[in-house]
Amino acid sequence: MSIKHLLLVGLLSLLAACSSNKATVLDESLSESELYVLAQKNLDANNYGQAIESLRALESRYPFGRFAEQAQLELIYAYYQNLELDAAKSAADRFIRLHPQHPDVDYAYYLRGMTSFTRDRGLFERFLPLDMTRRDPGAARDSFNEFAQLVSRYPNSRYAPDARQRMVYLRNLLAAYDTHVGHYYLKRGAYVAAVNRGRYIVENFQQTPSVGDGLALMVEGYRRLAMDDLANNALLTLQTNYPEHPSLQDGEFRHHVEPAQRESGWVESMTTGLLDKVMTPPSMNRETQMEREMEQQYQAALNALPRDIKTPRQEQEPEPKRSIWSRLTFGLFD
Structure with missing residues (x-):
């Protein structure tokens, strides 16, 4: 099977998966407990898109309910698992800002670091052996700093050991x-x-x-x-x-x-x-x-550099960019 066929099969599979994960319209009559139970079922079934809809509905309909804070935490996790990394980071920042004394705020710090840690690995980097040391290090720096905040603020957190290991890698x-x-x-x-x-x-x-x-x-x-x-x-x-x-x-x-x-x-x-x-x-x-x-x-x-210490090579004009034809023929016909 050719590469084109493989790409076509992968694209069709992705479209089918997206169509099957469309969010359902939630019943307006669902109570806070029913919404929370529905969200848990979707999380357990790895239906993260539907879990996000349930958790967002719970938070908007019952902002001061007994499950509101827990829903905000689990919303960070659902966004992260659904690869909505920007949304996950925003949700984590919001939770940290609104609930700095929450007993599980360390989890929000940890997931915030994980969003940056995962951001540096795109779709193909997850499956192909690409050299991460040659990638732009912006996300790695962000992740290191975010894990460092977790470790410094909550050194005894259950997530601190994993964060320290990731910091060594980063x-x-x-x-x-x-x-x-x-x-x-x-x-x-x-x-x-x-x-x-x-x-x-x-x-x-x-x-x-x-x-x-x-x-x-x-x-x-x-x-x-x-x-x-x-x-x-x-x-x-x-x-x-x-x-x-x-x-x-x-x-x-x-x-x-x-x-x-x-x-x-x-x-x-x-x-x-x-x-x-x-x-x-x-x-x-x-x-x-x-x-x-x-x-x-x-x-x-x-x-x-001062002009008097530049080498002759550095004084030369930059080399012109190679054409597509030159790259395809490895420069044999230049």
């Missing part, structure tokens, strides 16, 4: 992303920016696997800037703390090694990576977002 992801940015600076000849990015990793992401990469960035950048003393200091730290780093061969620094690429999955191998670019919506395209952000950061760093 911190490693953010550090790895900065490593990719630093390597991009090296390739563009922005050595000062690469050194600064490496120093930032070392100073702000201690105890992450990327610290060795940050030191390697500093060594490579300082050497290309002919700052041998600073390069040797960074190299000594790298040799002492990370003797097995890929940039070291028999203890000697050979060259900076770009962070390892993920292994291509069978889907990407069969489609030559087209799913990453063609099928992914623009807001989820990891390469476009990363390249755009790094290009902006690179240009800002380049403009900040």
Whole structure:
């Protein structure tokens, strides 16, 4: 079966699922208890769209009832499970603002962090082995900060252990992303920016696997800037703390090694990576977002350099963009 047929089958299945989840008109005569029981049945059956309708009706019809606050909490969960992440985050913010002393407010903090944690993973990222360290880190930063609020405010919460583990993962992801940015600076000849990015990793992401990469960035950048003393200091730290780093061969620094690429999955191998670019919506395209952000950061760093220390490569005009024909033919006919 071809990719087109697979896409058609998936689209028809999605449309069928959406049509089957249409919200039913709720009886106006339903009492508060009946609405709450109906919402629970829908939640138990994973009918989150219908559960949302029941919970919203309960909250609007009985705003001061005994189930009102519980309905607001469960509405956050229903939005989250229905992948209405913006609505889930807004509902969580509203609950925290209205009920800061509620005994279960820590749950609202936790779900707010989960909405940002999930936002960074689009439809295809959930099923395909894409490298998350090359994605735009905005949602990861938001999620880390939101989990940090939960842990600092409610260290004994039942959700705190899971939040701490996710914070470790997010911190490693953010550090790895900065490593990719630093390597991009090296390739563009922005050595000062690469050194600064490496120093930032070392100073702000201690105890992450990327610290060795940050030191390697500093060594490579300082050497290309002919700052041998600073390069040797960074190299000594790298040799002492990370003797097995890929940039070291028999203890000697050979060259900076770009962070390892993920292994291509069978889907990407069969489609030559087209799913990453063609099928992914623009807001989820990891390469476009990363390249755009790094290009902006690179240009800002380049403009900040004094003219007398810019390399000849940095003084040249930017290379023209390649045409679609050039990309399709791998530049063979340029």
